[in-house]
Amino acid sequence: MLFEALKSGKFVVTSEIGPPKGVEMREILSEAEFFKGKVEAVNVTDLQSSVMKLGSLATCRLLVESGVEPVFQITCRDRNRLALQSDILSAYVLGIRNLLILTGDHPKLGDDPAAKPVFDLDSVQLLEAVKKLQEGEDMAGNKLEGEPPKFFMGAVVNPGADPIEPQIIKMEKKIKAGAQFFQSQAVYEPEKFAQFMKKVKGFDVPVLVGIVLLKSAGMARYMNKNVSGVYVPDPLIEEMEKVEKEKRGEKSIEIAARLIRELKGLCQGVHIMPLGWGNKVPKVLEAAGL
């Protein structure tokens, strides 16, 4: 269990999969097989980047059935407070015990920009709502019947945000609202991450540092331009650029493993986002000595 693993103080590994656009589940379920016994839990993204896809809840349940512990990602983008609380209760009866609460990207950035952005709650308010559910009440203060659900609830933080102070203020609010662990946005600069960890030292909540497997130099440049708080330094881009196409996978594994070794002493775990390269995760872990 993710909760127990983090409590035990060992360095914890989580990873991530994204449901398909459609109902063909074979590929992601076979991707999940690579994670078995290698990572503590697997996040399932919730319409990541506002692209309409099959849901996180159903995918999480399929992971439970195949013996992989899921982390149900739930964003504030698409549901009002009734639907959010309802889906969280549903998750519980489906055997899902880990939640990751996020704001969610704006629909304008996705594949149907005409969709209505909901954001009835923000991530802090949703964390508070889940905390209340666990105390046996819904957000409005109405009693739940029977035993309340019990979750291990996480949130996200962007250690590369500039300026960083608003992020840290929000992180503190998330903890106050009930966040028990954090997974971070992708990190490629261990120095900067070390500074961030120094600033949040007193918070006493486990942080899993985010690692996105680099697939190409182009992808790195794209992230530098478009992903807030993510900066891939030039030497890493050059390293990717130098290798032939067929060797990119190996290079990606090598870079990720190196980053993990550098980051390991700074935080409580690592969250690897393979973006479809789930089959490479075991090799990354092996190369990182985990």
Add this chain to the structure above:
Amino acid sequence: MIIMEQKPFEEILSFLKDEKSIFIVGCAQCATVCKVGGEEEVKAMKDKLESQGKKVSGWVVIDPACQSVEVKKNFQANKDKITSTDAILVMACGNGVQSVKDSAERIKMEKPVHPACNTLFLGEVVRAGYFEEKCSLCGDCLLEVTGGICPVTRCSKGLLNGPCGGSSEGKCEVDPERDCAWALIYEELKKRRKLDRMKAIQPAKDHSKLIKPRTLTLGS
């Protein structure tokens, strides 16, 4: 001020396809500032409609079209031109269109009304011809805790507890040309040594206070 723009002329014309004669109503306030319903635009509309073979029975620019008593006064003064016409084209905001319709009904001068504008937002006239949305009429103003910068409106997600992960160097993930409201709020509160306001958790909005349509009676 209510910010609006004129609908494409072809669209307006399509609304009027069954109307032979039209009375045009403009508005002396917001619609005039937005250059969609002042005297100048009303006269230009008259010419354009006439060039398309429509009869324009008359026109008036009401100050303002959203005030029933003004609409009634102006309609009484133009009684013949209005009773003889097929329809009214209102070159004002959506509120103005309905105010004209309802006020006319109240004095038994009802006519079909057609809108000439798309009403966009409540905003500031930053300079002539440039407008910015600043308030979404949420019914429970938070400006005191957010340093006079509205997160409900100026944050694309209406977040109440700080920036999302997409905030980048002061800009918004939705439009990198635009300031992130939470970056502005942070800077302002920091400057005023009031960051504690940002640290307090803001509860979710109470939407039961926002059930539409809203009314207000003074002194009740």
